[in-house]
Amino acid sequence: MxxxxxxxxxxxxxxxxxxxxxxxxxxxxSVRGVVDRLNTGRxxxxxxxxxxxxxxxxxxxxxxxxxxxxxxxVYTLAVADTAEIAVRGVLAEFGDAALARFVERVExxxxxxxxxxxxxxxxx
Amino acid sequence: xxxxxPRPGWMLWLLAAVAVPVHxxxxxLALVEYARLDWLASEPYEFTAVxxxxxxxxxxxxxxxxxxxxxxxxxxxxxxxxxSSVRPLPVRVRAATDTLGITDRVDMVATGEAFAVTHGLRRxxxxxxxxxxxxxxxxxxxxxxxxxxxxLRRRDPLRLLAARxxxxxxxxLPLLRWWAQxxxxxxxxxxxxxxxxxxxxxxxxxxxxxxxxLPAPAAVAAxxxxxxxxxxxxxxxxxxxxxxxxxxxxxxxxxxxNLAGLSAAAIxxxxxxxxxxxxxx
Numbered sequence: 539m540x541x542x543x544x545x546x547x548x549x550x551x552x553x554x555x556x557x558x559x560x561x562x563x564x565x566x567x568s569v570r571g572v573v574d575r576l577n578t579g580r581x582x583x584x585x586x587x588x589x590x591x592x593x594x595x596x597x598x599x600x601x602x603x604x605x606x607x608x609x610x611x612v613y614t615l616a617v618a619d620t621a622e623i624a625v626r627g628v629l630a631e632f633g634d635a636a637l638a639r640f641v642e643r644v645e646x647x648x649x650x651x652x653x654x655x656x657x658x659x660x661x662x
Numbered sequence: 663x664x665x666x667x668p669r670p671g672w673m674l675w676l677l678a679a680v681a682v683p684v685h686x687x688x689x690x691l692a693l694v695e696y697a698r699l700d701w702l703a704s705e706p707y708e709f710t711a712v713x714x715x716x717x718x719x720x721x722x723x724x725x726x727x728x729x730x731x732x733x734x735x736x737x738x739x740x741x742x743x744x745x746s747s748v749r750p751l752p753v754r755v756r757a758a759t760d761t762l763g764i765t766d767r768v769d770m771v772a773t774g775e776a777f778a779v780t781h782g783l784r785r786x787x788x789x790x791x792x793x794x795x796x797x798x799x800x801x802x803x804x805x806x807x808x809x810x811x812x813x814l815r816r817r818d819p820l821r822l823l824a825a826r827x828x829x830x831x832x833x834x835l836p837l838l839r840w841w842a843q844x845x846x847x848x849x850x851x852x853x854x855x856x857x858x859x860x861x862x863x864x865x866x867x868x869x870x871x872x873x874x875x876l877p878a879p880a881a882v883a884a885x886x887x888x889x890x891x892x893x894x895x896x897x898x899x900x901x902x903x904x905x906x907x908x909x910x911x912x913x914x915x916x917x918x919x920n921l922a923g924l925s926a927a928a929i930x931x932x933x934x935x936x937x938x939x940x941x942x943x
Contacts, residue, residue: 622773624747625791628739629777637736638813638822638849640778640806641874642889650895651875657867657898 549623556592566605566612569593600626671845678828689719707930714927722831729830733823740781747771755795758804764788764811776873778806780813783820802869805861812853822846837917840910850890851897863898870894
């Protein structure tokens with residue numbers, strides 16, 4: 539769960555709770571679904587908009603995937619566990635200040651992709 | 663592959679090693695001057711000179727801190743991550759790292775995202791993800807490891823940070839930023855040459871394709887969206903990297919203009935300082 543692995547430091551407390559809900563869920567969950575699950579057994583219920591904000595922030599960080607379903611959005615996990623979140627956090631925090639990364643993840647230009655394919659196939 | 667030898671950058675390092683302390687010294691002098699300046703009686707040129715030097719020094723230190731801070735925070739976060747999440751190396755990886763003699767310098771974390779980085783300033787280490795190992799075949803894995811080993815042996819994280827600190831310090835000198843970017847490119851190209859020599863062009867190209875290609879649109883920094891890739895691919899094809907001399911001259915012009923203005927102010931300021939010191943004795 540969210541608190542295991544020691545990598546949770548990249549997440550705020552509410553974010554970690556929301557992640558725990560999604561980890562337990564089997565597939566996409568709507569904002570309402572997350573709110574209901576979070577508020578079960580909670581003395582001071584969380585507002586819908588608060589949860590929505592947290593969800594869209596996590597989607598913005600690339601930790602959740604957001605998809606349109608009907609009139610609203612549903613969310614699924616984009617990461618396997620807390621280590622992955624921590625890694626993303628670390629790499630984002632570092633920027634490229636003191637790291638030598640093999641290659642940045644980019645959306646490759648089709649021509650570059652074709653050139654790489656050619657190199658891959660020609661001399662193997 | 664015929665690629666011209668990169669020119670040595672040591673002259674720039676030497677220049678920086680002299681210029682930065684001198685500039686910092688002058689800044690301290692200028693700040694002291696501020697405290698003593700007789701605002702009403704002083705000449706406008708004195709005021710301008712002192713302000714230019716003090717301002718440039720303060721802004722330079724701020725620029726360097728903007729680079730140092732994320733590096734520091736990132737380093738801490740990474741060490742925390744390594745303490746909590748490191749996994750033993752799978753047999754396949756272990757075999758490759760043993761052959762390359764870097765097993766004691768490689769860590770692995772379990773994440774789906776495929777990446778390999780070299781980090782650490784004093785004693786660099788390589789960090790791999792399980793996603794990387796799943797994505798690559800044996801030759802590609804060797805290519806990535808040899809590439810990172812090259813960064814490791816040359817202490818590239820330290821070099822890159824030093825260059826970026828210098829570029830941050832002299833952020834008003836566009837040539838420095840350009841030079842730091844070229845340094846990063848040269849380090850990547852050199853590491854790619856090492857990888858190619860060991861694992862072959864196809865393996866390096868395959869690893870680049872598998873690790874760089876992001877199928878879904880993502881928010882990526884827009885300034886240089888392909889990063890160093892076009893140059894690295896060109897090298898794999900056997901071409902020399904583009905030298906972009908016209909851009910370099912343009913940036914050099916801007917840099918010289920900025921430096922000249924600052925130096926003029928600094929000379930006035932130094933003169934003032936010497937005069938004051940002379941007056942005190």
